[in-house]
Amino acid sequence: MASSTVEPASAGNGGSVPPVTPDQIMQLGLGFWGSKTLLSAIELGVFSTLASGPAGEEDLRRRLDLHERSSRDFLDALVALGMLERGPRGYRNTAATDFFLDRAKPSYVGGLLEMANARLYGFWGSLTEALHTGELQNEAKGGGEDLFAALYADPDRLRGFVAAMSAISAGAALAIAQKFPWDRHHTFCDVGSAQGAVPVHVALAHRHLTGIGFDLAPVGPIFEDFVASFGLEERVRFVAGDFFADPLPAADVLVMGHILHDWGMDDKLKLLRSAHDTLPDGGALIVYDAIIDDERRENAFGLLMSLNMLIETREGFDYTGADCRGWMAEVGFRESYVEPLVGPDSMVVAVK
Amino acid sequence: MASSTVEPASAGNGGSVPPVTPDQIMQLGLGFWGSKTLLSAIELGVFSTLASGPAGEEDLRRRLDLHERSSRDFLDALVALGMLERGPRGYRNTAATDFFLDRAKPSYVGGLLEMANARLYGFWGSLTEALHTGELQNEAKGGGEDLFAALYADPDRLRGFVAAMSAISAGAALAIAQKFPWDRHHTFCDVGSAQGAVPVHVALAHRHLTGIGFDLAPVGPIFEDFVASFGLEERVRFVAGDFFADPLPAADVLVMGHILHDWGMDDKLKLLRSAHDTLPDGGALIVYDAIIDDERRENAFGLLMSLNMLIETREGFDYTGADCRGWMAEVGFRESYVEPLVGPDSMVVAVK
Numbered sequence: 001m002a003s004s005t006v007e008p009a010s011a012g013n014g015g016s017v018p019p020v021t022p023d024q025i026m027q028l029g030l031g032f033w034g035s036k037t038l039l040s041a042i043e044l045g046v047f048s049t050l051a052s053g054p055a056g057e058e059d060l061r062r063r064l065d066l067h068e069r070s071s072r073d074f075l076d077a078l079v080a081l082g083m084l085e086r087g088p089r090g091y092r093n094t095a096a097t098d099f100f101l102d103r104a105k106p107s108y109v110g111g112l113l114e115m116a117n118a119r120l121y122g123f124w125g126s127l128t129e130a131l132h133t134g135e136l137q138n139e140a141k142g143g144g145e146d147l148f149a150a151l152y153a154d155p156d157r158l159r160g161f162v163a164a165m166s167a168i169s170a171g172a173a174l175a176i177a178q179k180f181p182w183d184r185h186h187t188f189c190d191v192g193s194a195q196g197a198v199p200v201h202v203a204l205a206h207r208h209l210t211g212i213g214f215d216l217a218p219v220g221p222i223f224e225d226f227v228a229s230f231g232l233e234e235r236v237r238f239v240a241g242d243f244f245a246d247p248l249p250a251a252d253v254l255v256m257g258h259i260l261h262d263w264g265m266d267d268k269l270k271l272l273r274s275a276h277d278t279l280p281d282g283g284a285l286i287v288y289d290a291i292i293d294d295e296r297r298e299n300a301f302g303l304l305m306s307l308n309m310l311i312e313t314r315e316g317f318d319y320t321g322a323d324c325r326g327w328m329a330e331v332g333f334r335e336s337y338v339e340p341l342v343g344p345d346s347m348v349v350a351v352k
Numbered sequence: 353m354a355s356s357t358v359e360p361a362s363a364g365n366g367g368s369v370p371p372v373t374p375d376q377i378m379q380l381g382l383g384f385w386g387s388k389t390l391l392s393a394i395e396l397g398v399f400s401t402l403a404s405g406p407a408g409e410e411d412l413r414r415r416l417d418l419h420e421r422s423s424r425d426f427l428d429a430l431v432a433l434g435m436l437e438r439g440p441r442g443y444r445n446t447a448a449t450d451f452f453l454d455r456a457k458p459s460y461v462g463g464l465l466e467m468a469n470a471r472l473y474g475f476w477g478s479l480t481e482a483l484h485t486g487e488l489q490n491e492a493k494g495g496g497e498d499l500f501a502a503l504y505a506d507p508d509r510l511r512g513f514v515a516a517m518s519a520i521s522a523g524a525a526l527a528i529a530q531k532f533p534w535d536r537h538h539t540f541c542d543v544g545s546a547q548g549a550v551p552v553h554v555a556l557a558h559r560h561l562t563g564i565g566f567d568l569a570p571v572g573p574i575f576e577d578f579v580a581s582f583g584l585e586e587r588v589r590f591v592a593g594d595f596f597a598d599p600l601p602a603a604d605v606l607v608m609g610h611i612l613h614d615w616g617m618d619d620k621l622k623l624l625r626s627a628h629d630t631l632p633d634g635g636a637l638i639v640y641d642a643i644i645d646d647e648r649r650e651n652a653f654g655l656l657m658s659l660n661m662l663i664e665t666r667e668g669f670d671y672t673g674a675d676c677r678g679w680m681a682e683v684g685f686r687e688s689y690v691e692p693l694v695g696p697d698s699m700v701v702a703v704k
Contacts, residue, residue, distance in 0.1 A: 020451055021448070021523065028433060028435070032383070034656055035380060035387065039384075044480065070482070076655050077659060080650060083380070112378075124384060124385065127389065292428075299432065
């Protein structure tokens, strides 16, 4: 009769079953607290500020324009969340936050989280509606402007977006450079290259390769600047085009990273068919995304990314390795395999 | 030059330091995805629906009115998040979600998460503003109506709120019943009793005790119903009053749970002084909350709860055991100690 944490219906053996508690449920349900705390910290520039050295609470409060009511709670929450450390000289970044959340560093991944803070957090407030209707919940909702159209029309927003994409893709790009057998190929093309993380890392690691970044025209200058900053302009060039309307540039290896999940089934097949048509015999297609495990029970990030596609796109969805290999066979590739890259990302490689 | 995950500035020893990766940062920054997914599941009644037995995807989709675009992603995400299980007979609750998230059970803790979904998620979108201004961000912002005033004026909302409080307090209430030396006392009063989780669990465990629930008048009928449902109406009664305006009912032991954190420093001291004045010599005050560890680096939940007080109240904040013991000494208690209860909650006991 009494509600308690120690006697759920399943423990019919006199209480020797360890009690179920609501802790995991509450921690997940209120998990947006810690998440938004980090997002606000990135927005406020906490980590960029501390990249120049440790600082005490009063100093940080002044520099970040924090009200004294909750500044200490905020900073100590970041310590408890593992995002800051605190010692005799005050607050300081961890090794990871110093490397990845300092705006001044090329390794900055905060761009995507700044977008999450400014856009996604709010849109995800409409998740229940999206689950009922199947309709996206971002700026394009109800006839508003499509996300990509708006981004590509605004050079500053585009620059920020593609830089964010690069930072998130850097780990996968490095893993692709390391794990794929590049020595048997000569040329590659990254389809939907954005800033160019993959072409850069692959070209740096394999001096015999030349490559192309293929994306809509506004990306061109951003891509070329990025490639030039690594001294690779002789070996990596930009080709402007629309991967639905135009033929893909010829190459031995095509790469499609964080591309397929933006599109519905028909468009996914269209892209895969286009890749198959473009490749020579023996050529390869590398698809990478937060590939969901075939049993669809482990890769929470991939499954949640698919819900993010519900929020952000008209028809996009994430998929399993088995899904992708099936589509690749359907468009004519003779063999394929799945290989983990880093974190939640894997690549699915198809050979013609 | 190349941005990568393997060579942060701190690894000056040729790369034998394990690489820092952005995974923990990204998981936390995007943690609102998993959090909102659970909140939407509670809103949709997923767990209440499955409490009657397992169900397949198509069946659930129909019963929950989910669009087919993302229903499978949503349900499988809940599996990957540990909130559902999936087997040959379809989706089913876990032991914990069946016990704590089925609306039909007295152990339901979803009420607080329903409030988090309907109110807190949105208000926390304004965390950055709150950190700059020190101002709350809920309905009372800019002169709107105070949360408690609105709640207490609406019997249905009040019933839901106090039931949610009870469910969350049940674990702590049981622990207080077990850990405090009740045998040396005769009477108790729970100050700000809400529905009455503490009086009920304490009275059930200690048959020699009689007790009082003290709260604003609208809570009375709800408290009395709850107490009567346990057959305790002869031993536990309700006294209506305002713990700032009225004297506290006399008792050997006073309890203040999830009360102090709602108030600013002056009001905290006022309540503690009032408790000290009311108690007989040898009497005890039990304060409980998500007590922050003295070093303010471990109890992330307590620190984040303090930020929730920033969002929800004009002056409220959470505190450490050392803070509380200091205030208790200041108002005249002769001794005090801190004892963990369950999960993030602890009690701070003061003896007069």
